[in-house]
Amino acid sequence: MAEPEQVDVVVVGLGVGGEEVAGRLAEAGLSVVGVERDLVGGECPYWGCIPSKMMIRAANALAEARRVDGLAGTVEVRPDWAPVARRIREEATDNWDDRVAVDRFVGRGGRFVRGSGRLAGPGRVQVGDQVFQARYGVVLGTGTRPTVPPIDGLAGTPYWTNHQAVEVTELPESLLVLGGGAIGLELSQVFARFGVRVTVVEALDRVLAVEEPEASEVVAAALRADGVEIHTGVRAERVGHDGQRFTLSATGGAEFTAERLLVVTGRRAHLEELGLDSVGVDAGQRYLPVDDRMQVADELWAVGDVTGEGAFTHIAMYQAAIVIADILDRARHARAGADPSGTASVVGGAMGAASSLSASGSSGSAGTVPRADYRALPRVTFTDPEVGAVGLTEEQARARGINVQVGFTKLGSSTRGWIHRVGDDGFIKLVADADQGVLIGATSVGPAGGEVLSGLVVAVHAAVPLSLLRHMIYAYPTFHRAIEDALRKLS
Numbered sequence: 086m087a088e089p090e091q092v093d094v095v096v097v098g099l100g101v102g103g104e105e106v107a108g109r110l111a112e113a114g115l116s117v118v119g120v121e122r123d124l125v126g127g128e129c130p131y132w133g134c135i136p137s138k139m140m141i142r143a144a145n146a147l148a149e150a151r152r153v154d155g156l157a158g159t160v161e162v163r164p165d166w167a168p169v170a171r172r173i174r175e176e177a178t179d180n181w182d183d184r185v186a187v188d189r190f191v192g193r194g195g196r197f198v199r200g201s202g203r204l205a206g207p208g209r210v211q212v213g214d215q216v217f218q219a220r221y222g223v224v225l226g227t228g229t230r231p232t233v234p235p236i237d238g239l240a241g242t243p244y245w246t247n248h249q250a251v252e253v254t255e256l257p258e259s260l261l262v263l264g265g266g267a268i269g270l271e272l273s274q275v276f277a278r279f280g281v282r283v284t285v286v287e288a289l290d291r292v293l294a295v296e297e298p299e300a301s302e303v304v305a306a307a308l309r310a311d312g313v314e315i316h317t318g319v320r321a322e323r324v325g326h327d328g329q330r331f332t333l334s335a336t337g338g339a340e341f342t343a344e345r346l347l348v349v350t351g352r353r354a355h356l357e358e359l360g361l362d363s364v365g366v367d368a369g370q371r372y373l374p375v376d377d378r379m380q381v382a383d384e385l386w387a388v389g390d391v392t393g394e395g396a397f398t399h400i401a402m403y404q405a406a407i408v409i410a411d412i413l414d415r416a417r418h419a420r421a422g423a424d425p426s427g428t429a430s431v432v433g434g435a436m437g438a439a440s441s442l443s444a445s446g447s448s449g450s451a452g453t454v455p456r457a458d459y460r461a462l463p464r465v466t467f468t469d470p471e472v473g474a475v476g477l478t479e480e481q482a483r484a485r486g487i488n489v490q491v492g493f494t495k496l497g498s499s500t501r502g503w504i505h506r507v508g509d510d511g512f513i514k515l516v517a518d519a520d521q522g523v524l525i526g527a528t529s530v531g532p533a534g535g536e537v538l539s540g541l542v543v544a545v546h547a548a549v550p551l552s553l554l555r556h557m558i559y560a561y562p563t564f565h566r567a568i569e570d571a572l573r574k575l576s
């Protein structure tokens with residue numbers, strides 16, 4: 086092994102979480118090596134959130150145009166995928182080239198290394214024949230990759246994952262979607278609205294099973310109205326591909342065929358690749374368990390999907406802020422220890438940036454490094470209607486033995502829902518802890534379900550008393566005014 090090169094921090098995996106940690110620490114003056122084997126930015130900008138939301142924006146425009154009938158005249162809608170594919174290629178992904186992102190990181194003072202990083206002992210990372218020894222430690226932001234279920238025949242077929250679905254330039258005539266979770270539903274609706282014959286095959290007894298059952302029902306109905314066929318409770322047994330079409334055979338004799346097959350059955354971390362045994366961490370776990378400062382072990386942090394705390398960009402960014410604060414705090418203390426006169430606190434570089442950050446309160450001086458708290462974890466599935474949710478579902482709350490109250494109201498019964506008419510499917514569902522008198526979970530489904538959610542996130546996060554929520558003013562006639570009605574119905 087080559088002689089290790091001394092640096093302050095090594096970040097392995099520059100997805101949204103790792104890129105943020107590496108860039109901010111480098112900007113603060115630490116010597117940071119950022120290691121990425123694929124594209125800097127990770128899944129979100131190239132194959133995830135951003136291109137999929139561009140697709141959704143376009144598909145929703147088609148749906149809105151089709152709603153003109155009966156509200157405002159007539160419109161002839163002729164979908165065309167070309168502008169969507171062009172926008173993804175040119176605006177979102179630079180044709181899947183990360184030069185701009187690499188330059189941005191280097192411009193912030195980071196040192197970029199392309200390759201696969203692997204731990205080789207505490208604070209030590211090997212990338213090919215280069216070895217780095219990190220003074221403060223290593224941050225893993227290595228994300229997840231799609232899981233492919235062990236269905237007989239599937240492995241040898243040209244199935245799609247989210248990568249091929251996002252990169253597509255010519256739409257297929259038909260698409261079989263294996264998995265009715267967030268990715269499956271968002272993409273199914275997009276493709277259906279562009280005229281693809283879409284069939285969703287889900288193993289569980291409802292789609293979007295992680296959210297409230299009422300949300301699953303509304304979303305399934307909305308997708309069916311767009312022409313999507315949905316089959317739940319299906320156990321896929323075999324997949325075949327004859328060169329032209331896929332056939333999926335299920336228990337009980339059901340068969341589904343389509344030109345393309347999209348496999349979106351969840352994602353998993355690949356801990357076995359990370360050399361975790363060299364630091365005494367079990368690589369046989371599903372995710373990397375972290376404490377509330379994102380520490381896996383001494384001088385080892387993890388951020389983002391690899392932690393299993395919620396596979397969302399906003400979780401990766403939230404965790405990144407904690408890691409940044411923790412490392413800058415350590416850097417400040419290390420430097421102060423080396424310079425008891427305290428003059429180090431006014432020198433430039435890492436020390437200066439760390440102390441100025443802690444002075445502004447966004448980083449930690451001792452005891453002020455923020456701790457992770459996922460009680461008010463928000464998530465939004467960007468189907469139309471959108472499913473926004475925060476905190477616990479009713480079932481999760483009851484399973485914890487909480488004295489639960491539930492309030493439910495349909496959006497269509499609110500003034501705004503009634504005005505909106507076509508496309509007003511949705512509801513507000515509140516889950517309260519009756520003993521504490523606060524909301525512990527909420528779901529807002531509707532045309533702006535993700536936006537309506539924000540007030541509910543504040544309510545759960547800040548444990549706003551129900552009495553206060555009942556006596557605040559909700560603007561008329563907004564969608565979020567339905568929250569007031571749901572509060573009235575809590576029982």
Ligand SMILES: Cc1cc2nc3c(=O)[nH]c(=O)nc-3n(C[C@H](O)[C@H](O)[C@H](O)COP(=O)(O)OP(=O)(O)OC[C@H]3O[C@@H](n4cnc5c(N)ncnc54)[C@H](O)[C@@H]3O)c2cc1C
Pocket residue numbers: 097098099100101102103120121122123124125126127128129132133134135137138200201202203226227228229247268358359388389390391395396397398399400401467
């Ligand atoms: C289709 C789709 C739509 C999504 N939509 C949303 C959305 O609307 N909102 C939302 O919040 N989230 C969404 N997500 C989830 C979001 O993309 C992820 O939560 C986010 O990308 C996680 O960031 P990360 O940094 O943890 O990991 P990733 O983005 O997965 O990045 C990890 C990086 O690490 C690199 N890497 C892995 N191992 C190594 C190694 N050993 N050495 C060097 N590099 C390595 C990988 O190449 C990758 O670039 C979506 C995901 C998908 C797939």
Ligand SMILES: NC(=O)c1ccc[n+]([C@@H]2O[C@H](COP(=O)([O-])OP(=O)(O)OC[C@H]3O[C@@H](n4cnc5c(N)ncnc54)[C@H](O)[C@@H]3O)[C@@H](O)[C@H]2O)c1
Pocket residue numbers: 234263264265266267268269271286287288289292293294319321349350351352395396397464465466467
């Ligand atoms: N809007 C967003 O924030 C957004 C959008 C897309 C993805 N994401 C994130 O990405 C993650 C991964 O998304 P995903 O949709 O791949 O995973 P998911 O876990 O959300 O859904 C996977 C679905 O596939 C089903 N499934 C598993 N094995 C199956 C089989 N053999 N046959 C049929 N169905 C099967 C599961 O029951 C589940 O419903 C999500 O959990 C989410 O955190 C977020």
